[in-house]
Amino acid sequence: MMSLMAEVTEEVTEATGGLSQLGHMDKEVVLTSLDYLWQGLLSVFIVILVVFLVVVILNLISAKSAKYKQAHAGEPTYADKIKEKWANFTSAREDKKAQKLLEREAKKQEKKEQARQEEDKDKQ
Amino acid sequence: MEVLIKGIAAIEWYHVVMWAIGALMIFLAIRFKMEPTLLLPMGFGAILVNIPFSGALNTMDGDVVESFGILDVLKEAGLDTGELFPLILFIGIGAMMDFGPLLSNPKLFFFGAAGQIGIFFTIVLAALCGFGLNEAITIGVIGTADGPTSITVANSLLSGTNSAYLISAITVCAYSYMALVPVIQPAVIKLTTTKKERMIRMEYNPKSVSKGTRIVFPILVTLISGLIAPASVALVGCLMFGNLLRECGVLGSLADTASNVLANLVTIFLGITVAAGMIGAQFLRLETLVVLALGLFAFVFDTFGGIALAKFINLFTKKKINPMVGAAGISAFPMASRIVQKLGLKEDPSNHLLMHAAGANVAGQISSVIAGGILMAFAGI
Numbered sequence: 222m223m224s225l226m227a228e229v230t231e232e233v234t235e236a237t238g239g240l241s242q243l244g245h246m247d248k249e250v251v252l253t254s255l256d257y258l259w260q261g262l263l264s265v266f267i268v269i270l271v272v273f274l275v276v277v278i279l280n281l282i283s284a285k286s287a288k289y290k291q292a293h294a295g296e297p298t299y300a301d302k303i304k305e306k307w308a309n310f311t312s313a314r315e316d317k318k319a320q321k322l323l324e325r326e327a328k329k330q331e332k333k334e335q336a337r338q339e340e341d342k343d344k345q
Numbered sequence: 346m347e348v349l350i351k352g353i354a355a356i357e358w359y360h361v362v363m364w365a366i367g368a369l370m371i372f373l374a375i376r377f378k379m380e381p382t383l384l385l386p387m388g389f390g391a392i393l394v395n396i397p398f399s400g401a402l403n404t405m406d407g408d409v410v411e412s413f414g415i416l417d418v419l420k421e422a423g424l425d426t427g428e429l430f431p432l433i434l435f436i437g438i439g440a441m442m443d444f445g446p447l448l449s450n451p452k453l454f455f456f457g458a459a460g461q462i463g464i465f466f467t468i469v470l471a472a473l474c475g476f477g478l479n480e481a482i483t484i485g486v487i488g489t490a491d492g493p494t495s496i497t498v499a500n501s502l503l504s505g506t507n508s509a510y511l512i513s514a515i516t517v518c519a520y521s522y523m524a525l526v527p528v529i530q531p532a533v534i535k536l537t538t539t540k541k542e543r544m545i546r547m548e549y550n551p552k553s554v555s556k557g558t559r560i561v562f563p564i565l566v567t568l569i570s571g572l573i574a575p576a577s578v579a580l581v582g583c584l585m586f587g588n589l590l591r592e593c594g595v596l597g598s599l600a601d602t603a604s605n606v607l608a609n610l611v612t613i614f615l616g617i618t619v620a621a622g623m624i625g626a627q628f629l630r631l632e633t634l635v636v637l638a639l640g641l642f643a644f645v646f647d648t649f650g651g652i653a654l655a656k657f658i659n660l661f662t663k664k665k666i667n668p669m670v671g672a673a674g675i676s677a678f679p680m681a682s683r684i685v686q687k688l689g690l691k692e693d694p695s696n697h698l699l700m701h702a703a704g705a706n707v708a709g710q711i712s713s714v715i716a717g718g719i720l721m722a723f724a725g726i
Binding site for chain 2: 245246247250251253257258260262264265266267268269271272275276277280284286287
């Protein structure tokens with residue numbers, strides 16, 4: 222519809238030179254403006270109707286999620302569950318890291334001990 | 346000695362008339378506080394450009410620019426190149442707007458759409474007066490009651506044509522009538538509604554609007570209006586970008602800058618730049634007076650459109666709508682809603698209509714931008 226209107230506008234503008242001749246009404250321009258009247262109003266109302274529907278849907282979704290939150294007030298939310306899982310995951314990783322560090326330290330101590338024992342043997 | 350009297354000797358009658366118009370605009374801005382942020386710079390600009398051999402404008406030697414003038418440079422950068430100033434101003438306006446009352450009562454959207462009726466009737470009337478199609482569209486756009494939209498549409502349709510002189514007339518007209526909303530609207534409301542209708546009470550039960558809705562709304566409006574009328578993307582996009590800055594909750598300082606510093610800065614330049622087109626020899630013609638008359642018609646019909654829709658809805662519903670709320674569905678924010686509140690209190694001191702009117706008012710802002718984009722699409726831009 223828009224491109225059709227644009228074509229009509231171009232034709233009418235070409236025909237009239239796009240200039241005003243105050244007091245000299247151009248029939249074609251008036252007829253096109255009448256087309257604009259109904260098509261323009263219709264377009265504005267259609268866009269607004271779509272925006273209205275979207276807002277109504279958004280409000281419904283947020284109202285539903287608010288209700289769900291109220292109904293499950295004591296229970297942990299989905300976000301809480303994910304946080305908990307993440308915390309468990311990270312603490313497990315931390316534990317593993319700590320364990321590895323301890324093992325490494327133990328090995329180092331063992332090596333040092335062995336080296337000392339060997340030194341003692343050599344001295345003897 | 347000749348050099349000293351060169352300017353005085355070149356004074357024509359139209360220079361003097363334009364000085365008087367400029368002085369009147371400054372007077373109205375200071376004395377009656379009518380849109381002072383724009384009328385004052387425009388009034389001073391009108392005086393600046395109507396001084397013979399004004400250095401504020403480009404000095405031409407045939408088609409070649411001999412020396413650049415600040416107003417012509419600002420006009421080229423801020424208006425002729427992609428309507429930069431009005432669009433930046435829209436970011437600031439978006440950052441100022443609270444869509445909360447509208448989102449909690451989305452029915453008010455339709456009053457915003459009804460408040461655009463004046464635009465389309467004025468286009469027909471302008472065509473009947475003998476204006477060309479693009480001229481008629483830009484005159485009709487005065488009915489958006491929205492300065493930046495009027496400038497953007499007028500500039501994109503008329504810049505560089507023989508009708509470019511109309512851009513300033515349309516801008517002056519749009520801002521003058523916005524300043525005159527407190528005079529025009531009460532008169533129209535009183536003429537078209539009964540005392541009983543003006544006393545209708547409307548309950549205000551605000552539903553809480555979630556942060557998610559407030560954030561998603563500007564993005565979705567831009568997408569919807571952009572897909573239907575791509576020409577409106579710049580207008581709607583800038584307005585909604587400003588609003589997103591406000592609502593996202595993590596860019597407080599940017600939203601604050603956009604709504605205060607940026608908006609003020611652009612307003613200073615916009616006002617004085619628009620005046621660059623108010624050159625007496627081109628501005629003072631019969632067409633300008635006709636544009637002023639048609640602009641008034643557009644404002645009157647916009648107000649009537651909202652009232653008529655409210656009355657129409659009242660025919661079918663039990664919960665009546667105060668028709669004055671419909672009248673607030675124009676873009677002049679927040680004047681229109683304040684007027685409705687004032688008139689409501691005048692009829693019944695305990696009837697508060699402000700929040701309903703504010704919702705319709707911001708709906709008018711969105712609808713006017715969409716209407717501007719649709720008209721630009723019609724014109725093939």
